Amino acid sequence: MLQAYMVTYDIRDPKRLRQVYRTLQGYGEHLQLSVFRCELDGMRLITLKKMLSEAIHHTQDQVLFIDMGPADGRGRGAIDALGVPYQPPAQGALIF
Numbered sequence: 605m606l607q608a609y610m611v612t613y614d615i616r617d618p619k620r621l622r623q624v625y626r627t628l629q630g631y632g633e634h635l636q637l638s639v640f641r642c643e644l645d646g647m648r649l650i651t652l653k654k655m656l657s658e659a660i661h662h663t664q665d666q667v668l669f670i671d672m673g674p675a676d677g678r679g680r681g682a683i684d685a686l687g688v689p690y691q692p693p694a695q696g697a698l699i700f
Contacts, residue, residue, distance in 0.1 A: 606675035643675040
């Protein structure tokens with residue numbers, strides 16, 4: 605079962621920041637500066653945490669994982685926006 609996570613980060617070094625950003629691009633939707641929404645199963649969550657753990661400096665940087673619940677349940681509607689409304693990405697395959 606997929607869980608929805610809000611992943612936020614505060615990275616002090618530009619090189620590590622780029623690495624964290626690129627890693628998260630492969631796992632979720634970039635919402636705002638330093639904020640991603642990811643739908644992950646247990647194995648992908650472990651893999652993502654391992655990759656980010658290897659990329660950051662543990663006494664200078666921080667990555668937070670906020671569990672928003674099942675992706676098909678509360679996790680889909682857990683984001684409330686002021687101003688421009690949040691539009692979840694269209695589900696399905698992308699063909700280029």
